[in-house]
Amino acid sequence: MTAPRSNRKFLGRLSLPERTFVVDALRTETVGGVLLLVAAVAALIWANVPAFGGSYESVSHFHLGPAALGLDLSVAHWAADGLLAIFFFVAGIELKRELVAGDLKDPKAAALPVVAALCGMAAPALVYTAVNAGGGGSLAGWAVPTATDIAFALAVLAVIGTSLPSALRAFLLTLAVVDDLFAILIIAVFFTGSLNFAALGGAVAGLALFWWLLRRDVRGWYVYVPLAVVVWALMYNSGVHATIAGVAMGLMLRCTTRDGEKRSPGERIEHLVRPVSAGFAVPLFALFSAGVSVSGGALGDVFRQPETLGVVLGLVVGKIVGIFGGTWLTARFTRASLSDDLAWADVFALASLAGIGFTVSLLIGELAFDGDAALTDEVKAAVLLGSLISACLATVLLKLRNARYRGLAEEEERDEDADGIPDVYERDDPAYHLRMAAIHDRKAAEHRRIARDMAADVAGGTGAGDGRPA
Template identity: 55%
Template sequence: MILLAATAVALVWANSPLGEIYRTVRDFHLGPHFLHLNLSIGDWAKDGLLALFFFVAGLELKRELVVGELSRFKQAVLPVVAAIGGMIVPALVALGIAWGTPGIDRGWAIPVATDIAFALGVLALTGSNLPSSARVFLLSLAVVDDLGAILVIAVLFTSHFNLIAAAVAAAALALYAWLQHRRVRTAWLYVPLAAVTWIAVHTAGIHATIAGVALGLLTRVRPDSGEEETPAIRLEHRLQPWSAAVAVPLFALFAAGIELDAKSLTDVFTTALPLAVLIGLVVGKTVGILGASALAVASGIAERPRGTGWRDLVGLSLLGGVGFTVSLLISELALTGEASERAKAAVLLASAIASLGGAGLLIHRNKVHAARED
């Protein structure tokens, strides 16, 4: 709800008579020039605040890989295969539609992402009677999907590489891992160390959100004897509210403020690149996730989630097209100027279509499951 409110505020503000103030605030630079830290407020939201979001995603991914659903092969195969299909097919759809269009060499990556928070939020609102395996499937799929998006960001959007800064980042990450191994718990060490890691990764030329993921993956998730909460669980509980209520909405506030009028909305459907993003998210994601799942089950390498039917999986696959946060981020990284604005408009439209379509299907399936229970 907060994320939607921030998006609505951004769109209204950017398209109101106060739109110039919005753009002035978003583009205002602050921070020292040293280590390339003189960034616009929009870039601070994109590079800084989203690092917190990706740190929480890294914690969740580490927990799923070590002690959660992705730690057991049989349970892990289907969402992993579905996520891979949900990344490859949208990329191919985007490339097929916009082949030869300026910007598609990087823009193909925009529809590969799924927004964990948004997709699970829609499922929570519409699928209360669906089996718990449906939520586990969507969560696992979105986590693997985000890992793929993170790898794309790391590989595709590293514009320059500073070897010394990269070495500092590696040393800081190694120290963090050693402190976790030694069971050190004080925030007085970890907070400065996280800041050093973020600055070093940013200075190295790698997108700074990778620092958040790396730190999350190095956090301990197995409990010691007599330990009530592992560091990963404790940090997830403490930071998730800040990520969901502050970091992601502020990013959306400065990323979603695009100028929308009849022409810009028409351009989404008449210009190759934004149309490729729109169809890639809505159609490519659904076909990729559902098709890969069907192939995996038919080949015998995976099993359908217990109690979850194929019609349920259609609705869940549609929710995979809710790219939102990560797709907006990749739009900003991949494109500039008017092309970026059109792509972000396509992301917003696609996310709305996917969330409404998925919600409609899941509301119907929710009634079916409720009737069966009765």
């Protein structure tokens, strides 16, 4: 007779190594997210203030690059196809790490974020399709509201000061990683035009060489960076979106440690490249993508045009329905149950936060409506508005639970024995209890000494005014 399977708690406390990785990763993403917010605001001001005299458009459409190599691109094009390759390279490393050492390694643990992410992409696409099928709009933008921008979401958390416990932050990060994976697949499958098979073959050969060098443990940035640039250029000229090259190279890096290694090559490279991605590449992309004309009439048109209304409702409503519904169904029809420290209101708030779609949504909007500049700008405005509404809704919901989050975060950080390891990870360790008993004994002895000194002062008539401890 087989033993009954125990229930699994999801959104429970992370292991210490996983918590350390999540904290380090999200710290960089939070800083990058704040820069992303600044870049987006700067783009809107630059594009809409008459004093700048249309310079935003002039700079965005200024062309540079070697035409003979098919790379005579506008500044905005370089930002979207070039700089975002760095962002997707980091996303590839994150995905590889999650697959070999993170939550996605265990199929049971991976089921929840994968189902939540898939539902969180399917529901916005269905909402967009329903709005446009009924309103006679274009179905080309169905993928625009499917993406979640983790950096922007974390920037909102940084601004409102909510101390989310590490389990919720890890869930948000894993959601974004899976979200990025399927966004990459959407771009590769649905937004690839006519193929140049010679260039594609060259890109594949370059990726094979990249993989071979990694397997041979060849080191040196001067080997890999030029090769990566060549692979990117070939991928761009092949007709496949150039960011796919970044993802492919990120997935090839080894993310497991060997004997004598403190960190895997993937973690080391991610540590070096993530600040470049979060602090430079993504904000610069935002600067040259978020600059759309905004006016009261234009914002009103967002709610009257099916394409833009579908994007807004997809981000605000679709994400909540998809992520919350997928999570609840997983808990309802499996043996998983919610952590005792959290409530379903927390999952709902996190689902609303995931409605912030910025970087990838703007990119897909450009690809979906390529050739229609006016509609592209309107869809970008819808992405900005939908993300703003989601951010405001999430802020209200998270603020309502902020006191609870603060208590959980403080409990995770408490380290009374000052050994560098939070106490919650040591409570089953007998040595921890011996150290805590010794600390309590020292404190009790100190209190007894102070009490004796006070009693002696009173007996001698000196009181507490002579500077002795009181």
